[in-house]
Amino acid sequence: MATKKAASGSLKLSPVLDLTEASALHGTLMSMRGRNVTIDASEVERVGVQCVQVLIAGARAWQADKKSYVVDKSSDAFAKTMQLIGIDTDLLVAKEISK
Amino acid sequence: MDMNEIKEIFFQECEEQLAELESGLLKLNDGDRDPETVNAVFRAVHSIKGGAGAFGLEDLVAFAHVFETTLDCVRSNRLEPSQDVLKVMLKSADVLADLTNAARDGGFVDESRSRALVKELEALANGETPAPSVDAPKVVAKAPEPVQAAPPTDDSGFQPVPFSFDSFGDEEAEGEGEQVFDITFRPRRELFSKGNEAALLLRDLSRIGEMSINCDIDGLPALDAMDPEDSYFGWSISLKTKKAEEDVRSVFEFAEWDCELTVKAAEAAAPAADLPMVPVPFDLSALDEVSGPAASADVSAAQTESDASKMAAAAARVEKKETAAAAAAAAQTATTAAAAAGQTIRVDLDRVDRLINLVGELVINQAMLSQSVIENDNNGTSSINMGLEELQQLTREIQDSVMAIRAQPVKPVFQRMSRIVREVADMVGKSIRLVTEGENTEVDKTVIDKIAEPLTHMIRNAVDHGIETPEKREAAGKDPEGTIKLTAKHRSGRILIELVDDGAGINRERVKQKAIDNELIAPDANLSDEEIDNLIFAPGFSTADTISDISGRGVGMDVVKRSIQALGGRISISSRPGHGSTFTMSLPLTLAVLDGMVVTVAGQTLVVPLTAIVETLQPEATAIHSFGANQRLISIRDSFCPLVDVGRILNFRSVQANPVEGVALLVESEGGGQRALMVDAIQGQRQVVIKSLEANYTHVPGIAAATILGDGRVALILDVDAVVSASRGQSLKPEMSLAATG
Numbered sequence: 150m151a152t153k154k155a156a157s158g159s160l161k162l163s164p165v166l167d168l169t170e171a172s173a174l175h176g177t178l179m180s181m182r183g184r185n186v187t188i189d190a191s192e193v194e195r196v197g198v199q200c201v202q203v204l205i206a207g208a209r210a211w212q213a214d215k216k217s218y219v220v221d222k223s224s225d226a227f228a229k230t231m232q233l234i235g236i237d238t239d240l241l242v243a244k245e246i247s248k
Numbered sequence: 249m250d251m252n253e254i255k256e257i258f259f260q261e262c263e264e265q266l267a268e269l270e271s272g273l274l275k276l277n278d279g280d281r282d283p284e285t286v287n288a289v290f291r292a293v294h295s296i297k298g299g300a301g302a303f304g305l306e307d308l309v310a311f312a313h314v315f316e317t318t319l320d321c322v323r324s325n326r327l328e329p330s331q332d333v334l335k336v337m338l339k340s341a342d343v344l345a346d347l348t349n350a351a352r353d354g355g356f357v358d359e360s361r362s363r364a365l366v367k368e369l370e371a372l373a374n375g376e377t378p379a380p381s382v383d384a385p386k387v388v389a390k391a392p393e394p395v396q397a398a399p400p401t402d403d404s405g406f407q408p409v410p411f412s413f414d415s416f417g418d419e420e421a422e423g424e425g426e427q428v429f430d431i432t433f434r435p436r437r438e439l440f441s442k443g444n445e446a447a448l449l450l451r452d453l454s455r456i457g458e459m460s461i462n463c464d465i466d467g468l469p470a471l472d473a474m475d476p477e478d479s480y481f482g483w484s485i486s487l488k489t490k491k492a493e494e495d496v497r498s499v500f501e502f503a504e505w506d507c508e509l510t511v512k513a514a515e516a517a518a519p520a521a522d523l524p525m526v527p528v529p530f531d532l533s534a535l536d537e538v539s540g541p542a543a544s545a546d547v548s549a550a551q552t553e554s555d556a557s558k559m560a561a562a563a564a565r566v567e568k569k570e571t572a573a574a575a576a577a578a579a580q581t582a583t584t585a586a587a588a589a590g591q592t593i594r595v596d597l598d599r600v601d602r603l604i605n606l607v608g609e610l611v612i613n614q615a616m617l618s619q620s621v622i623e624n625d626n627n628g629t630s631s632i633n634m635g636l637e638e639l640q641q642l643t644r645e646i647q648d649s650v651m652a653i654r655a656q657p658v659k660p661v662f663q664r665m666s667r668i669v670r671e672v673a674d675m676v677g678k679s680i681r682l683v684t685e686g687e688n689t690e691v692d693k694t695v696i697d698k699i700a701e702p703l704t705h706m707i708r709n710a711v712d713h714g715i716e717t718p719e720k721r722e723a724a725g726k727d728p729e730g731t732i733k734l735t736a737k738h739r740s741g742r743i744l745i746e747l748v749d750d751g752a753g754i755n756r757e758r759v760k761q762k763a764i765d766n767e768l769i770a771p772d773a774n775l776s777d778e779e780i781d782n783l784i785f786a787p788g789f790s791t792a793d794t795i796s797d798i799s800g801r802g803v804g805m806d807v808v809k810r811s812i813q814a815l816g817g818r819i820s821i822s823s824r825p826g827h828g829s830t831f832t833m834s835l836p837l838t839l840a841v842l843d844g845m846v847v848t849v850a851g852q853t854l855v856v857p858l859t860a861i862v863e864t865l866q867p868e869a870t871a872i873h874s875f876g877a878n879q880r881l882i883s884i885r886d887s888f889c890p891l892v893d894v895g896r897i898l899n900f901r902s903v904q905a906n907p908v909e910g911v912a913l914l915v916e917s918e919g920g921g922q923r924a925l926m927v928d929a930i931q932g933q934r935q936v937v938i939k940s941l942e943a944n945y946t947h948v949p950g951i952a953a954a955t956i957l958g959d960g961r962v963a964l965i966l967d968v969d970a971v972v973s974a975s976r977g978q979s980l981k982p983e984m985s986l987a988a989t990g
Contacts, residue, residue: 168440168477175476198435198446202468203476210471233454234447235463235483235526 158184162227164192166200174200178207183214185245191222196230205236208243217245258299259352260594263660265292266345270663273341277334286329290319291505296344298502305351308344311362315340318369320494327372336368342667426457426490428514434464434482439506441477446507450483450528452499457489460525486514486525597693600653604840607643607650608937611841614643615934615958644935651692651838658736658745659687661700665707665734672711679729680715682707689736691743692838695815699745699835702811706747706831707732709805714751714829724826726750739834742817742859747831754823756780762789781821781829785809813969815839816857816952834859844936844965845913846957847927850900853963854927855936855955860968862914862922864930867891867907878904882912882924889914892975893926894966898950915968923972938965950974 158181163170178186188204190196204220211218220241231238272289275282297312319337321327329337343362350357431453435446453459464482468474487496496511497504618636662684673680715721715730722728733748756777763769763783775783783789787806812819817835836842836859844855845864865884872891873881880891891912895901905926912924936955941948941964952967 167445168443171476175471175474178471196447197440198481199440199477199479201447202465202474202480203471205465206468206471206474209468213470230447232526233450233461233528234481235461235528236465237526240465 159187159189161189162193162196164194166193166196168197168199171197171199171203175203178203178210182210183216185217186211186219188218188220188241189222190220190227191224193224193227196227198234201231201234201236205240208241211243214243215245216243218243255303257594258303259348261299262296262348265296266341266348267660267663268292269341269344270338270666271659273334273338274663274666276329277331277338281329283323286319286323290316290323293319293344294501296348300351303351307357308347308351311340311344311347311366314366314369314373315344317494318373321373326375333372336365336372338667338670340365340369342670345667426488429485429487429489429493429496430510430512430514431485431487431496432482432510433485433500433507434509435479435503435507437477437479439503440479442503442506444503444506446479446481446483449500449503450485453485453487453496454528456491456495456499457487459488459528460486461528462525482508484525595653600650604650604654607647608840611643611647611935611937612956612958614639616960619958647841647935651840654693654838654840655690656693656696657688657690658696658699658743661696661703662687662734662736664700665703668704668707669711669732672708676712677717678711678715679718680711681729681731683731683733685733685735686737689738689743690837691736691835692840694839695743695835695837698811698815699833702808702833703734703745703747705808706805707734710747710749710751710829710831714749716752720752724752738837743835743837745833745835747833748828750828753825753828754781754784754821756823756825759783778822781823784821785819813967816842818969840938841935842938842955842965843933844955845933846931846936846963847911847913848929848931849898849927850895850905852900853931853957853961854894855934855963855965856913856915856925856927857952857965857968858933860915862916865912865914865924867910867912867924867926869908872907880904880907882907884914884924889922889924890975891924891926892971894971895926895928897971897974915972923975925966925968925971936963936965 160177160181162174166174208218218241220238223238228238231241269289269292272285272292275285276289293312293316297309297316300308300312315337318327318340322329322333327333343357343365346357347362349355433446433449435444435449439446450459450461462484464484465480467482468480474480489496493511493513497509500507500509614636618640621632621636666682666684669680669682710732715732716724716726718728721730731750733746735746735748737744760769760775760780760783763780763786764771764773766786766789768783768786768789769775785805785808789804789806809819812833812835815835816839817833819831819833821829821831823829842855843858845858845861847854847856867882871883873883873888875881881888882891883889891907893904893907896904905928907926910926910928911930912926914922914924916922936957938953939955941951941954944954948964950967950970951964952970953965954962955965957963
């Protein structure tokens with residue numbers, strides 16, 4: 150599996166986030182629900198729209214869970230792709246709201 | 249799967265696309281204006297171009313590109329598909345087929361013809377009405393695309409044909425004019441599942457101009473409700489570019505069927521939409537490695553634009569997934585139109601044939617088993633016997649199902665005929681319309697393969713000799729455009745193909761004179777109209793005064809007749825002077841099995857095809873009349889019918905049998921008229937598996953084929969028409985003298 154999950158609730162995205170990765174990424178995120186998560190996109194070389202869909206849906210889910218969801222490092226390719234497809238990186242962020 | 253196999257699949261797909269193309273164009277020609285028809289036509293050419301690009305078949309790509317551009321004008325209502333336009337398109341479809349064949353088999357394509365058509369197509373795309381003269385003066389001026397300096401574009405080699413954007417002259421007149429396009433793009437799930445990536449399409453789009461984009465993510469469901477492989481985003485894009493709309497669209501060309509796409513030139517005053525547009529940075533170099541591992545072999549191609557990168561990507565996918573490049577291209581067609589078409593698999597014909605052979609053996613084996621059980625089972629009620637009956641039923645069903653696998657609609661053959669009509673009519677300066685009916689009638693593939701040639705010959709004849717020139721037709725008060733109607737239908741276990749023309753009909757005087765000149769008939773022969781008409785099937789008969797390129801080369805209708813007969817078929821003609829002729833061919837649905845009557849003749853077992861038999865009767869002595877040396881007639885219900893002793897004519901015996909001791913089979917021959925065939929006894933009716941005598945032994949006059957009976961013996965299948973012809977004797981020169989050779 151290309152996405153790596155660390156105990157601390159951080160998620161390192163694999164270099165190639167194509168169609169075949171979307172399901173794996175989705176599964177990983179689902180398994181991390183309820184925890185704060187930090188996403189590392191620094192090694193991403195290629196990202197497809199379907200993985201972006203999963204990442205945004207993730208941010209919304211975390212928002213609903215009132216947990217934090219942050220992309221703290223991103224590669225040039227990741228950032229440019231977001232710009233290219235018109236996705237504001239704010240959409241990839243959920244803030245923890247303490248109860 | 250190696251590349252050659254993939255290529256072979258591509259060519260198979262091409263055949264289907266070409267058939268689709270032609271049938272669509274013919275529908276348009278008949279006045280069909282359904283946008284889906286236009287789309288289907290466009291898709292067909294587009295798919296061929298796509299696949300051809302992946303294999304680097306540049307001639308094919310170049311021609312398909314021009315053709316597609318013109319079709320796009322029709323699709324976008326910029327060009328009315330008039331009869332004249334469609335004439336050019338149908339010719340282009342022919343050339344496209346030629347180019348495809350040449351790409352597959354090598355061979356010759358008439359370059360001047362394709363060049364002329366390219367000009368005609370370009371002229372049409374430029375809004376010129378088709379003129380009889382082919383020269384289109386202002387076509388070749390290549391658009392001065394100043395954009396080329398920026399990103400590396402259009403150097404992909406896929407557009408070697410100079411193409412004019414004259415129709416967009418206005419934009420260019422605005423001077424190096426940039427214009428803004430409002431684009432909406434919403435990919436469907438299939439776009440991704442076929443290996444396209446929306447982000448890459450957007451990247452390509454951003455490279456041809458200045459782009460602002462808004463992504464609509466409202467459709468995105470909650471994380472736990474979403475399908476990660478589905479598509480939820482849509483985009484509104486504003487693109488400022490010097491390129492034409494077609495270039496913009498061509499970015500999406502391989503994904504067009506898997507997304508909702510609109511491309512509109514924005515009106516200068518009104519900005520596109522009230523959406524917050526985010527400008528996309530021009531420097532996207534970081535994404536260039538993006539194609540990375542998946543298409544490493546084709547990375548350089550990915551740097552060129554649209555066409556090239558998409559085609560290369562398609563090829564890369566092929567290598568990766570071992571699916572056909574053509575399939576990728578054609579799949580686009582497939583999914584939109586094809587859900588309805590049902591699922592199919594391709595099977596090698598040899599495998600089907602092997603299965604058919606085996607089932608044939610099974611039938612024979614089952615018959616043998618039945619026979620030996622019957623022989624050993626005196627009361628006929630044992631459970632074995634009953635089980636065998638079920639087995640027989642099952643065997644029959646298996647056989648029918650296997651035959652159904654080989655059954656194919658006659659459509660492809662009929663479509664080929666429409667091309668022949670077009671070409672021959674053009675050559676002889678006639679205006680002829682081919683109407684086809686019952687194209688979906690199914691018949692065994694072998695029959696289809698073998699019928700094309702005789703049918704082609706007949707069609708050429710009908711165009712060349714049957715239909716009159718427009719002047720003559722007008723003088724006779726007819727529509728100057730002639731009609732040839734080709735129909736297929738099933739009738740009592742056979743397929744009936746009719747070719748009807750509304751031409752002048754057969755000139756009986758001339759036919760008879762020619763037959764007398766050629767010593768085919770005696771000068772004083774008294775022939776019925778039907779018999780005269782059928783003289784045209786006599787060997788070496790040709791009434792054409794001049795030997796033309798089209799027909800009348802000495803190989804005449806006798807060859808046609810022989811080919812049809814070789815298929816176990818019959819052909820006949822009826823003609824009305826001034827109103828045209830009708831050729832009727834009756835062919836067996838399959839060449840593998842036959843329902844026959846098993847008879848005994850001079851101790852030999854023969855099978856007579858059931859379709860030939862009108863009735864069977866037991867002759868009475870009073871009904872038999874002798875005349876001449878050894879001619880006999882039998883009177884059947886107030887009419888006389890020649891009696892033919894099968895045993896004598898096949899040389900099974902040297903003297904004629906006594907008719908009263910045998911059975912007469914009344915058969916109808918395609919030359920008109922009936923004959924009573926004398927056999928010694930009837931054993932019963934049976935379905936038999938046909939085994940070729942030619943392939944296993946050698947041709948035997950009067951015998952069509954052989955079969956293996958239940959007791960393991962070989963029985964010969966009688967060629968009824970050959971026997972009847974041989975018995976006909978004086979009025980015609982016999983096609984084959986059985987008595988002499990047999």
